[in-house]
Each structure stands twice: as structure tokens, then as C-alpha cells.
Amino acid sequence: MNLALPPGHPLRLCSAALEIAPLPPERLLAVQGEPTAAFMAPNGESWVGIGAVRWLTGRPGDGHALWAGVADVSPDAPPPTALGVLPFSPHEAPDELWAGLLPGGVVLPERLVVQRGGRAWLRLTLPAAEADTLRSRLASVARELAALPPTESQALPDFEEFDDAETAARYTAAVGDAVARIRAGELVKVVLARRARIAFGAVPSAAAVMRRLSAHQSGAVRYAWCRGGKAWLGATPETLLRLDGRTLRTEALAGTRPESRAEELYADAKERHEHAVVVDAVRAAIAPWVQALPPTRAPGLRRTRGLAHLHTPIEATLSAAPDALALVHALHPTPAVCGLPADRAATLLAALEGEARGLYAGPVLRLSADGTAHAVVGLRGALLAGRLAVLPAGAGIVDGSDGERELAETRAKQGSVLDAWRAFVAA
Numbered sequence: 001m002n003l004a005l006p007p008g009h010p011l012r013l014c015s016a017a018l019e020i021a022p023l024p025p026e027r028l029l030a031v032q033g034e035p036t037a038a039f040m041a042p043n044g045e046s047w048v049g050i051g052a053v054r055w056l057t058g059r060p061g062d063g064h065a066l067w068a069g070v071a072d073v074s075p076d077a078p079p080p081t082a083l084g085v086l087p088f089s090p091h092e093a094p095d096e097l098w099a100g101l102l103p104g105g106v107v108l109p110e111r112l113v114v115q116r117g118g119r120a121w122l123r124l125t126l127p128a129a130e131a132d133t134l135r136s137r138l139a140s141v142a143r144e145l146a147a148l149p150p151t152e153s154q155a156l157p158d159f160e161e162f163d164d165a166e167t168a169a170r171y172t173a174a175v176g177d178a179v180a181r182i183r184a185g186e187l188v189k190v191v192l193a194r195r196a197r198i199a200f201g202a203v204p205s206a207a208a209v210m211r212r213l214s215a216h217q218s219g220a221v222r223y224a225w226c227r228g229g230k231a232w233l234g235a236t237p238e239t240l241l242r243l244d245g246r247t248l249r250t251e252a253l254a255g256t257r258p259e260s261r262a263e264e265l266y267a268d269a270k271e272r273h274e275h276a277v278v279v280d281a282v283r284a285a286i287a288p289w290v291q292a293l294p295p296t297r298a299p300g301l302r303r304t305r306g307l308a309h310l311h312t313p314i315e316a317t318l319s320a321a322p323d324a325l326a327l328v329h330a331l332h333p334t335p336a337v338c339g340l341p342a343d344r345a346a347t348l349l350a351a352l353e354g355e356a357r358g359l360y361a362g363p364v365l366r367l368s369a370d371g372t373a374h375a376v377v378g379l380r381g382a383l384l385a386g387r388l389a390v391l392p393a394g395a396g397i398v399d400g401s402d403g404e405r406e407l408a409e410t411r412a413k414q415g416s417v418l419d420a421w422r423a424f425v426a427a
């Protein structure tokens with residue numbers, strides 16, 4: 001940190017942190033920010049950023065620009081951290097639904113609350129010209145946060161799903177079309193998604209929606225990106241990459257069953273094929289960056305509440321200092337969310353889905369100034385816009401896929417979100 005920019009440079013920033021009383025991270029989603037972004041890990045670590053002092057598109061190389069000229073006067077506190085979301089495809093034209101939330105990007109938050117090991121810190125990052133006010137503003141923001149009402153404990157309004165029959169029929173037809181193209185040799189795999197639409201009886205608070213997901217899917221990474229009165233939030237089982245020094249951890253996650261029938265995944269040739277395509281593509285994507293590829297291994301299972309997936313962890317040592325964003329772009333989109341070959345699959349899914357993916361299946365990022373990084377895939381999420389919630393979910397289509405079964409799989413994935421909400425409504 002404190003790299004590159006000379007002392008008087010107008011883009012210099014100063015950053016300080018103050019330990020505060022821990023609070024439910026979801027409560028912070030009620031604070032208006034442009035944007036408010038959250039990244040909550042299963043081990044209890046969480047980062048919630050409000051507002052932006054830097055907002056970059058998230059291209060490879062942007063990592064350096066994030067930290068240039070940042071003077072951290074609280075080096076004993078958790079380091080400054082950037083949060084972000086990237087769209088599934090930078091080429092897609094956003095539709096009305098995603099307007100406001102897109103284009104995403106990577107932000108260095110003005111206010112950041114980091115929690116770990118039962119402790120919490122508020123970090124404030126400001127233009128260096130305002131350094132004199134840093135301590136007093138930290139204290140006043142801390143008071144504001146301590147006074148926030150517990151919106152995350154609010155009951156969720158009742159909700160119902162609508163127009164499912166029409167989208168269901170379109171989906172099964174699209175699966176048939178995709179299988180025909182796969183059999184004709186045009187491609188090997190494509191992931192097809194569909195939206196479920198939910199109407200709440202009243203506008204739900206993003207904090208309360210998120211809290212239900214956190215309670216129900218505590219083993220997942222929970223994420224949120226809120227802007228302009230809308231929110232994209234979810235609880236994803238899939239990590240795109242983790243970086244710690246030169247250690248790179250990534251994974252293949254594809255092949256799905258209800259949790260109660262998880263063991264069937266091992267013997268199902270179609271699911272094994274769907275999974276193997278992802279393993280091969282992830283290994284090929286990281287090959288140029290690592291000292292050596294690890295030996296291939298048989299997949300295991302990742303269980304989330306309600307679902308199980310075939311899972312292959314992949315760990316390797318990078319051959320040079322890491323550029324987290326470059327690695328994210330090298331890996332995304334994997335055939336767990338797009339297909340193989342990626343370019344043909346992307347063209348086909350855009351044509352067959354007929355609706356913008358927006359931030360669905362895009363990378364969700366946590367990049368810290370100490371060089372650690374964690375990127376997950378924006379799955380099992382909901383877009384909240386007033387009383388409307390839209391839940392996109394997809395399934396991997398290969399030779400042998402059946403439209404009704406793939407439709408049921410997308411419903412089960414949407415169910416992992418809806419069950420979390422229902423559990424609370426019924427309580």
C-alpha cells in the first residue's frame with residue numbers, strides 16, 4: 001500500500017479503522033450506499049462496504065489502481081478491502097430488470113465494516129486532503145451504526161410465485177433444442193437458466209431477506225450488491241478462486257441431486273460427464289499461471305442445505321505474483337455456468353434464454369490490500385426490486401439431458417432461496 005502516487009497527488013487516500021461492537025452484518029444493508037456491497041464467508045468473516053471512494057470496472061490490472069496512494073494509518077486492523085460484482089457477460093445489453101445494478105465493478109468502500117473472530121472494525125477511507133477529519137468522522141459513523149434499528153429481524157411479507165407454467169414450457173423446449181445441437185456436434189455442454197418471479201405482499205427489506213438466507217445457508221458465501229433501491233443478493237456454494245500468497249484454490253462444481261439422494265451422483269454417467277467438462281476447463285484455464293497442475297482426482301460431494309453437487313477442489317502454486325482480477329477473467333465463465341466451447345455456449349444460451357443474465361452467474365469479489373482474495377460465482381440469488389423478486393437458476397445440459405428433469409433441477413436451486421424465506425415466514 002501507499003504505492004506510486006506522490007504526497008500531494010489529488011487521488012491520494014487515507015484510511016483508518018476503529019474497533020466497534022459486533023453487529024449482524026445484514027443490518028448494514030439498510031444503510032443507503034452507492035453501492036452497498038456485502039461478502040460473508042461461512043467461517044463468520046464478513047465485509048460490508050458502503051459508498052465508494054474508488055470504483056473500477058474490474059479489468060485485469062485494476063488491482064494496482066485500487067491500492068495506489070492509499071495510506072493506511074491503522075495497520076493493526078484488518079486491511080482495506082475492495083468488494084465487487086461483475087456481470088456474467090460484459091457484452092450483454094442490460095434489460096429493465098437489471099438497470100441500476102449494472103455494470104457492477106470493483107469498489108474501494110468509503111465505509112467498511114469487517115468482522116472476524118467475534119470482533120468488528122469500522123474502516124473509513126477518505127481523500128488525503130480530508131485526513132484531519134478522519135478520526136472524528138470515524139467516531140460519528142460508529143455512533144450511527146450502533147444506533148441502526150434491527151431491520152434484519154423484521155418478518156418477511158408473504159409472497160407467491162407467478163407465471164411459472166409459461167416459462168417452464170419455454171425452458172423444456174430450450175433444453176430439447178440444446179440437446180439436438182449437442183448431438184449434432186455443435187457443442188459439448190451449455191448451461192441454460194430460467195427466471196422464477198416472486199411477488200411479495202409488501203416491499204421486503206434487503207436486510208431481512210439476507211438474514212433468512214444467512215440463517216438457512218450458513219455454509220454458503222452470502223453476497224449482496226445494493227444500488228438505486230434494488231438489490232442482488234444470494235447464498236452461493238461455488239468458489240471461483242481463493243488467493244493466499246501464491247496459493248491458488250479453485251474448484252469444479254457441477255452435477256446436482258437433492259441432498260437426500262446425493263450418493264446417486266457418483267454412479268450417474270451424465271452428471272459425471274457434466275462435471276468432468278468443468279474440471280478439464282478449470283485446469284486448462286489455470287495451467288498458464290501455475291508452477292504445476294495437481295494430479296487429477298475423483299470428485300467428492302459438496303452438500304448445501306437441500307442440494308448436493310459433485311465437487312472437485314483444485315489447488316496449485318502460482319508461478320508469479322498474483323493478479324486476482326486477471327485470474328478471475330481467465331477462469332470466468334467456467335462450464336459450470338456457461339458451457340463448452342465457451343463462445344458457442346454463450347451465444348446459444350443468450351439466444352435460448354432470451355433474457356439478460358445481468359449479474360446472475362457473474363463473479364462476486366473480495367480483494368484485500370494484503371493480497372488475499374476470494375471470488376465466488378453469483379448463484380442461488382434473487383434480484384429484489386420493490387415487491388418483485390426474480391430468481392435466476394440454471395442447469396448444465398449435455399447429451400442425455402431431459403427437459404423435465406433439468407426444469408426440476410432449476411426449481412430445486414430456486415428452492416434453496418425460497419425455502420430460506422419460507423422457513424422464516426412460517427415461524
Ligand SMILES: C=C(O[C@H]1C=CC=C(C(=O)O)[C@@H]1O)C(=O)O
Nearest residue numbers: 254255256336379393394395396
Ligand atoms: C448454474 C447453477 O449451478 C451450477 C453450479 C452447480 C451445479 C450445477 C449443475 O449441476 O448444473 C451448475 O453448474 C445455478 O445454481 O444456477
